[in-house]
Amino acid sequence: MSRVLPAEGGLRRVIGDGDALPDGEVEGLGRDQLLALYRNLVLLRTYDERSVIYHRQGRIGTYAIFWNHEAMQAGSVSALEERDWIFPSYRESAIGLLRGMPASTVLSWWRGHPAGWWNPQDYGVASICVPIATHVPHAVGFAWGARLKGEDRVAIAYFGDGATSEGAFHEGATFAGVMKAPAILFCNNNQWAISTPVSAQTAAPTLADKAIGYGMPGVRVDGGDVLAVYEATREAVERARAGEGPTLIEAVSYRAAPHATADDPSIYIDEERVQEERENECVGRYERYLERAGVLSAAEAEEIRIDALAVMREGIASAEAEPPADVSLVFDHAYANPPPPLATDLDELRRILG
Amino acid sequence: MKELLLVEAVNDALHVEMERDPAVMVMGQDVGLLGGVFRATAGLQDRYGADRCVDTPLAEAGILGTAVGLCMAGWKPVCEMQYDAFSYPALDQLINHVGRYRWRTRGKMSFPLAIRMPYGGSVRAPELHDDSPETYYVHTPGVKVAIPSTPADAKGLIAAAIRDPDPVVIFEPKLIYRLARGEVPEGEHIVPLGKARIAREGSDVTIIAYGAMVGVAERAAEALESEASCEVVDLRSLKPLDEDGLLSSIAKTGRAIVVQEAPRVCGFAAEVVAVLAERAIFDLRAPVLRVTGYDVPYPYWQLEDAYVPSEARVVDAVRRVLAA
Numbered sequence A: 001m002s003r004v005l006p007a008e009g010g011l012r013r014v015i016g017d018g019d020a021l022p023d024g025e026v027e028g029l030g031r032d033q034l035l036a037l038y039r040n041l042v043l044l045r046t047y048d049e050r051s052v053i054y055h056r057q058g059r060i061g062t063y064a065i066f067w068n069h070e071a072m073q074a075g076s077v078s079a080l081e082e083r084d085w086i087f088p089s090y091r092e093s094a095i096g097l098l099r100g101m102p103a104s105t106v107l108s109w110w111r112g113h114p115a116g117w118w119n120p121q122d123y124g125v126a127s128i129c130v131p132i133a134t135h136v137p138h139a140v141g142f143a144w145g146a147r148l149k150g151e152d153r154v155a156i157a158y159f160g161d162g163a164t165s166e167g168a169f170h171e172g173a174t175f176a177g178v179m180k181a182p183a184i185l186f187c188n189n190n191q192w193a194i195s196t197p198v199s200a201q202t203a204a205p206t207l208a209d210k211a212i213g214y215g216m217p218g219v220r221v222d223g224g225d226v227l228a229v230y231e232a233t234r235e236a237v238e239r240a241r242a243g244e245g246p247t248l249i250e251a252v253s254y255r256a257a258p259h260a261t262a263d264d265p266s267i268y269i270d271e272e273r274v275q276e277e278r279e280n281e282c283v284g285r286y287e288r289y290l291e292r293a294g295v296l297s298a299a300e301a302e303e304i305r306i307d308a309l310a311v312m313r314e315g316i317a318s319a320e321a322e323p324p325a326d327v328s329l330v331f332d333h334a335y336a337n338p339p340p341p342l343a344t345d346l347d348e349l350r351r352i353l354g
Numbered sequence B: 001m002k003e004l005l006l007v008e009a010v011n012d013a014l015h016v017e018m019e020r021d022p023a024v025m026v027m028g029q030d031v032g033l034l035g036g037v038f039r040a041t042a043g044l045q046d047r048y049g050a051d052r053c054v055d056t057p058l059a060e061a062g063i064l065g066t067a068v069g070l071c072m073a074g075w076k077p078v079c080e081m082q083y084d085a086f087s088y089p090a091l092d093q094l095i096n097h098v099g100r101y102r103w104r105t106r107g108k109m110s111f112p113l114a115i116r117m118p119y120g121g122s123v124r125a126p127e128l129h130d131d132s133p134e135t136y137y138v139h140t141p142g143v144k145v146a147i148p149s150t151p152a153d154a155k156g157l158i159a160a161a162i163r164d165p166d167p168v169v170i171f172e173p174k175l176i177y178r179l180a181r182g183e184v185p186e187g188e189h190i191v192p193l194g195k196a197r198i199a200r201e202g203s204d205v206t207i208i209a210y211g212a213m214v215g216v217a218e219r220a221a222e223a224l225e226s227e228a229s230c231e232v233v234d235l236r237s238l239k240p241l242d243e244d245g246l247l248s249s250i251a252k253t254g255r256a257i258v259v260q261e262a263p264r265v266c267g268f269a270a271e272v273v274a275v276l277a278e279r280a281i282f283d284l285r286a287p288v289l290r291v292t293g294y295d296v297p298y299p300y301w302q303l304e305d306a307y308v309p310s311e312a313r314v315v316d317a318v319r320r321v322l323a324a
Helices: A033-058 A070-077 A095-099 A101-108 A136-148 A165-178 A208-214 A228-242 A271-279 A282-292 A298-320 A340-352 B006-020 B042-049 B062-071 B084-098 B134-138 B151-163 B213-222 B241-252 B269-281 B301-307 B312-321
Strands: A085-087 A155-160 A182-188 A220-221 A246-250 B002-005 B024-028 B051-057 B076-080 B114-119 B145-147 B169-172 B181-184 B195-198 B205-209 B230-233 B236-238 B256-263 B289-293
Touching: A033 A070, A033 A095, A033 A228, A033 A282, A033 A298, A033 B042, A070 A095, A070 A155, A070 A182, A070 A228, A070 A246, A070 A282, A085 A095, A085 A136, A085 B114, A095 A101, A095 B145, A101 A136, A136 A155, A136 A165, A136 B062, A165 A182, A165 B062, A165 B084, A182 A228, A182 B312, A220 A228, A220 A340, A220 B230, A228 A246, A228 B241, A228 B256, B002 B006, B002 B151, B006 B024, B006 B181, B024 B062, B042 B051, B062 B084, B084 B114, B084 B236, B114 B151, B134 B145, B134 B169, B134 B236, B134 B301, B145 B151, B151 B169, B151 B181, B151 B269, B169 B301, B195 B213, B205 B213, B205 B312, B213 B230, B213 B256, B213 B312, B241 B269, B241 B301, B256 B269, B256 B312, B269 B289, B289 B312
Parallel strands: A085 A155, A155 A182, A182 A246, A220 A246, B024 B051, B024 B076, B076 B114, B114 B169, B145 B169, B205 B230, B205 B256, B256 B289
Antiparallel strands: B002 B181, B145 B236, B195 B230
């Protein structure tokens, strides 16, 4: 097994391996919540697997795959309240589904159709951040601003291991620490930034070690263990609500799929390790945990999968039924009070398009 | 009315707007306890507290990036960039997020932030305290830009910027922070974005300028008094641009010079010239000339007077268009 990360050991885990490592439990999580978590995992997994197929069928454009990242996303979001805000990167493009966003919205975004917009206030989910790490200061500013207004809201920003090399991560984390912002900086360390391994990203033993420089705790957790992610995030949320400031969570996994549909990882990745990860992927791990705990039957699991597939069928049908967008949307909403030439431009474009 | 220096008018605007709207906050390096390196934010922290006049870490991208989040939480941040050339780390936030975010939410969320920064040269400062970066900002979709040249306009444009639902960048000509003195209305005072000002009436040639170059244009016009009647137009707002205001001046004079301190290539003067070419060509009786900084790094200050457009260079350009 190749060891890309200098320190992969010592990760916090709750889910056992069904063998030598016993299953743990998360205090306060009852049967309904455990199942809700499973439902969310399956929804994200289904979204992702269907999206890769839709891409191959030419029904969506280039797509950033998040296969085996579902535990990090579902586990952490489940530890938040509805009033808390989520600041996703493109790797968390479908995270809004966990807040009731229609699948068609996210699919439209990947289809490059203007119907792929949303009002962040409706879901507590900011627009998807495409540049790397530049949304970290947004989450921090939001959390700081909410606290200044006396509101009890936490903000969580998701980013990858490569993002921790960006200046925006550094400046966002600096502000978070100084302002004691109720923010969670959630790093999904899948050990690869396209073809760049995390060992080429930093000389620090772990990414969580960086937290000390910002005056916040850094927590390491097994990113494939949805319960460990949930628990670590819940603790970070409690700290934030108690006025104790931000937390950096480093959830460690291994990217077992291409970076995006346009990527060919066979050039750079360790296929043996990928295979190992695929066999130990996060949805299956949790499913086996629930089966061992007697919480989930095969029939229930099947029903949940069928429900998720229905969401996707409805989502893609609805996205594909969107009429072509009017060209006015090229101009609309760029400004509240647009400079006058934009109206002239639209008139001219309409005249030429006939 | 009271007589204020330009920097005092900036300060007055911030006091009035923070008093008027409790969502307005000021943030930046040294803006609180010190009151800003130019004292533009003096007294704000005393009056409104450290939560609304925030001394931030030394991190321009962090300032503008957190300001985006602050907008989402309902604040109207006024970000100070301490100097022109130090604002570049924040361009990533400006271009990728500040100018796009409203559009990405179909106008459901506004980002009513303002960015203020002292800009321009001739202040005998070390390198990189002298830039005129307005073009980078004007070129960014979703962002508006204004540049005052008088104390009253500084107050009015800053107030307009703070109240505007779109992000607005105000460049303050630092050379004249304490040289420009003038009558400023007391209390609330707004100068709407997108309205140029005739700084001096004339009939033979229009000299178009903004910021500290307005004074240079006015002095050139005065020097030419016996030769030509020069009109000086102070743009005040680069985006939106008062195209109609420009056209009516050109209709009268038929000749134009555009003066900017920034380097020439693709500078804002080029945009003005393009507008005149598209919309005023038949009113023009001579080529439109630019008087600008050169396409080289801003020089050491012992040479800066040779770089920054001078009265003599403007006079020379006017004579050339009159002779054309």
